[in-house]
Amino acid sequence: MELTGAQALIKSLEMQHVEVMFGLPGGAILPVYDPILDSSIRHILVRHEQGAGHMAQGYAQVTGRPGVAMATSGPGATNVVTPLADAYMDSTPLVAITGQVATAAIGTDAFQESDITGITMGITKHNWLITDVDDIPRVVAEAFHVATTGRPGPVLIDIPKDIAQSTMTWYWPAPADLDLPGYRPVTEGDPALVMEAAELLLAAERPVIYAGGGILKARAADALRELAERTGIPVVTTLMARGCFPDSHPLCLGMPGMHGNYTAVTAMQKSDLLIALGSRFDDRVTGKVSAFAPGAKVIHVDIDPAEHNKVRAADVAIAGDCRLVVEELLLALEARGLSHSEATRGGRGGSPSDAVAGAPAAPGTMAERYPRERLAPWRAQLGAWQERYPLVYDQQPGPGPLKPQFVIECLRDQTPEDTIVASGVGQHQMFASQWWQFDHPYTWVNSGGLGTMGFAVPSAIGAKVGRPDKMVWAVDGDGCFQMTAQELVTASSERIPVKIAILNNAYLGMVRQWQEMFYEERYSEVYLSPDLPDYVGWAESMGCVGIRVESPDDVATAIDKANSVDDRPVVVDFRTDAFEKVFPMVAAGSSNDDIIVDPSLIGGSRP
Amino acid sequence: MNMYGTDQRHHILTVLVENKSGVLARVASLFSRRGYNIFSLAVAPSDNPRFSRITIVVDVESAPLDQIVKQLDKLIPVVSITELDPAHSRERELLLATVEAGPESRGQVIQLVGVFEGKIVDVGPAHLTVMLAGAPTKLDDFEDLIRGYGIVEMQRTGRVALPMLDRADHRGQPATGTADTTEKAG
Numbered sequence: 001m002e003l004t005g006a007q008a009l010i011k012s013l014e015m016q017h018v019e020v021m022f023g024l025p026g027g028a029i030l031p032v033y034d035p036i037l038d039s040s041i042r043h044i045l046v047r048h049e050q051g052a053g054h055m056a057q058g059y060a061q062v063t064g065r066p067g068v069a070m071a072t073s074g075p076g077a078t079n080v081v082t083p084l085a086d087a088y089m090d091s092t093p094l095v096a097i098t099g100q101v102a103t104a105a106i107g108t109d110a111f112q113e114s115d116i117t118g119i120t121m122g123i124t125k126h127n128w129l130i131t132d133v134d135d136i137p138r139v140v141a142e143a144f145h146v147a148t149t150g151r152p153g154p155v156l157i158d159i160p161k162d163i164a165q166s167t168m169t170w171y172w173p174a175p176a177d178l179d180l181p182g183y184r185p186v187t188e189g190d191p192a193l194v195m196e197a198a199e200l201l202l203a204a205e206r207p208v209i210y211a212g213g214g215i216l217k218a219r220a221a222d223a224l225r226e227l228a229e230r231t232g233i234p235v236v237t238t239l240m241a242r243g244c245f246p247d248s249h250p251l252c253l254g255m256p257g258m259h260g261n262y263t264a265v266t267a268m269q270k271s272d273l274l275i276a277l278g279s280r281f282d283d284r285v286t287g288k289v290s291a292f293a294p295g296a297k298v299i300h301v302d303i304d305p306a307e308h309n310k311v312r313a314a315d316v317a318i319a320g321d322c323r324l325v326v327e328e329l330l331l332a333l334e335a336r337g338l339s340h341s342e343a344t345r346g347g348r349g350g351s352p353s354d355a356v357a358g359a360p361a362a363p364g365t366m367a368e369r370y371p372r373e374r375l376a377p378w379r380a381q382l383g384a385w386q387e388r389y390p391l392v393y394d395q396q397p398g399p400g401p402l403k404p405q406f407v408i409e410c411l412r413d414q415t416p417e418d419t420i421v422a423s424g425v426g427q428h429q430m431f432a433s434q435w436w437q438f439d440h441p442y443t444w445v446n447s448g449g450l451g452t453m454g455f456a457v458p459s460a461i462g463a464k465v466g467r468p469d470k471m472v473w474a475v476d477g478d479g480c481f482q483m484t485a486q487e488l489v490t491a492s493s494e495r496i497p498v499k500i501a502i503l504n505n506a507y508l509g510m511v512r513q514w515q516e517m518f519y520e521e522r523y524s525e526v527y528l529s530p531d532l533p534d535y536v537g538w539a540e541s542m543g544c545v546g547i548r549v550e551s552p553d554d555v556a557t558a559i560d561k562a563n564s565v566d567d568r569p570v571v572v573d574f575r576t577d578a579f580e581k582v583f584p585m586v587a588a589g590s591s592n593d594d595i596i597v598d599p600s601l602i603g604g605s606r607p
Numbered sequence: 608m609n610m611y612g613t614d615q616r617h618h619i620l621t622v623l624v625e626n627k628s629g630v631l632a633r634v635a636s637l638f639s640r641r642g643y644n645i646f647s648l649a650v651a652p653s654d655n656p657r658f659s660r661i662t663i664v665v666d667v668e669s670a671p672l673d674q675i676v677k678q679l680d681k682l683i684p685v686v687s688i689t690e691l692d693p694a695h696s697r698e699r700e701l702l703l704a705t706v707e708a709g710p711e712s713r714g715q716v717i718q719l720v721g722v723f724e725g726k727i728v729d730v731g732p733a734h735l736t737v738m739l740a741g742a743p744t745k746l747d748d749f750e751d752l753i754r755g756y757g758i759v760e761m762q763r764t765g766r767v768a769l770p771m772l773d774r775a776d777h778r779g780q781p782a783t784g785t786a787d788t789t790e791k792a793g
């Protein structure tokens with residue numbers, strides 16, 4: 001069968017079971033847009049290519065399937081740079097396809113030429129410039145393989161216009177035909193190391209499981225839960241891992257890090273064993289590295305061996321897929337007599353004792369010397385901290401200022417339990433992570449590593465496309481919203497009913513908070529405005545329902561109204577208190593020991 | 608002066624890469640964005656036309672060798688990496704220099720080249736172009752000595768290396784990624 005390069009490209013995407021892609025055409029990619037008309041693949045026309053990239057990310061984060069974004073050469077391609085960098089930091093499988101000027105014009109500064117493979121070299125797992133039309137099916141197959149295996153990540157395929165227009169004889173490569181001699185991702189952990197890890201684990205007195213985004217990538221949430229319940233070891237879930245272990249579980253300590261809760265942060269600091277599963281000792285988690293968890297031994301499981309000993313030396317470093325390694329670890333524990341008992345299952349609504357009591361260990365085994373009660377003093381300590389330093393805020397009834405945390409709590413309580421939440425970057429993101437109760441994996445979509453403002457709206461749209469069966473709310477900041485709001489036009493015209501809650505504090509709030517705390521309240525270029533733009537008017541002009549909420553008393557009705565709309569996007573402009581700050585906080589570069597809790601917890605007053 | 612710093616500072620990686628366009632840029636970009644210093648880098652075809660060999664002398668004070676190797680190994684076109692400890696490898700380098708060699712000094716320069724077992728590769732009225740291949744430290748010494756006569760132009764290739772042969776424990780250790788032994792990261 002003779003196909004043009006463009007037809008071969010689209011057919012290759014079909015072979016990869018791509019059901020949807022996000023993009024915007026232009027000169028160099030024009031040939032590729034023609035066969036889209038005849039394809040089963042749904043193409044969603046975005047209003048800015050950054051939106052296409054973030055939609056593909058949102059889609060990938062909730063479905064586990066690679067997201068596909070398409071753009072033309074030059075400015076189209078450079079508009080995809082931010083999502084690629086974002087996906088690279090958060091290990092999101094993303095396949096970007098960009099048009100390129102014709103091969104003869106490459107290197108001549110032709111119209112809309114940019115060296116996108118050069119530009120994205122450091123922010124993609126790999127990229128390809130196709131120079132032979134016959135390579136197309138093979139390169140597409142390679143690109144999807146690289147994006148989705150090992151440590152997932154973004155890839156980019158750059159296709160010159162003349163290549164898309166020339167013809168080739170169609171084929172589809174067998175797995176053995178992929179030309180990737182240097183790519184052999186690890187999967188299973190070294191059994192000897194897993195044994196060592198099991199031994200460390202049974203010997204620990206103050207262990208903490210430090211669960212990262214790798215748990216979600218590896219689809220290891222069930223294995224993690226089994227590990228926690230069998231051993232009685234508490235779990236912290238990083239910003240990238242929210243939902244991988246239920247917040248309602250008695251062993252869940254919630255989020256650690258710069259704005260993590262006191263118990264999660266302090267548990268790691270005082271721990272004698274950190275079991276890092278798919279987490280990478282990010283500086284937002286460790287604070288000052290030299291002062292981080294000084295007494296802890298470290299078991300570090302990661303599919304990317306380069307993460308081992310990068311930031312923190314590991315006592316046992318296991319390269320492998322988190323799910324497979326945790327399953328191996330469970331077998332190793334079983335071999336030591338620590339076997340599973342259904343009775344240990346806690347979970348939503350389960351009482352704490354359910355999850356920590358467990359079945360007695362087999363007599364004569366090493367595990368016998370490890371009754372979970374041994375961790376009782378540790379759990380008691382954690383419980384005491386939880387009680388002493390809870391997350392707090394103070395919402396007064398009536399017409400006073402509306403607290404952002406209150407909005408999140410209302411949203412959480414008025415939406416289905418498995419609602420997907422996407423967020424932007426700033427205070428609202430931290431409030432969302434702190435106050436939402438994540439009980440299901442793949443319900444939290446955010447930009448963790450790159451911290452990209454404007455991520456929420458497009459990623460929520462992508463998430464809704466991937467999971468149309470679920471309710472999708474974006475929690476956004478007023479600053480962030482203004483960066484990518486135009487994608488709501490995309491959502492309206494494509495009938496993608498996402499819901500956006502703007503926590504409109506009229507400020508670049510997170511920056512304002514730093515200026516307040518660390519720059520003597522010298523506010524430099526952080527004021528936006530509560531009503532410029534008019535968010536309700538803007539939403540309506542984009543085909544959305546717009547709702548404004550100023551009083552705490554109106555929050556519930558507004559959310560109910562938003563939830564009832566199912567045929568178009570909804571934007572709710574919550575006018576929130578500009579003076580509210582995110583606590584706890586570990587100042588950048590400080591030790592986690594110097595965590596700043598909410599002033600009201602230590603006798604101070606709140607704004 | 609030794610341009611490679613003390614021997615403990617440098618380490619040699621021989622990296623087998625796919626012979627595809629842009630591979631060198633990927634390696635160079637990785638080193639620059641991660642802040643790893645390179646003393647020298649040499650690229651050459653390997654015995655298999657599908658692959659090239661890059662010999663990189665890295666500054667292990669700029670980053671732990673283990674990190675450098677693992678990050679390098681993540682590049683898709685990197686097929687395998689062999690790590691050569693300078694104490695257990697044979698390193699060689701080539702130097703080409705055009706030296707001032709007027710009537711008064713010409714004899715001395717020729718003598719020096721002879722002592723170092725170098726070669727005269729070009730002769731001009733007032734200059735000689737000389738070549739020397741050898742251990743990098745020998746090249747350093749030679750360079751110091753000819754500098755006194757005036758170096759007009761000089762080029763050094765950067766070192767290439769192979770493991771020492773005599774004893775088993777002197778062999779280069781495959782750092783990672785050798786197809787049959789180690790699996791590599793995604």
Ligand SMILES: Cc1ncc(C[n+]2csc(CCOP(=O)(O)OP(=O)(O)O)c2C)c(N)n1
Nearest residue numbers: 426427428453477478479480507508509510
């Ligand atoms: C693209 C981009 N530019 C700048 C920043 C720095 N930054 C981080 S949070 C923030 C403020 C965000 O403001 P807003 O969306 O209103 O959220 P808030 O903190 O007020 O909740 C800024 C400017 C960023 N993260 N991303």
Ligand SMILES: [Mg+2]
Nearest residue numbers: 477478507509
């Ligand atoms: Mg704001």
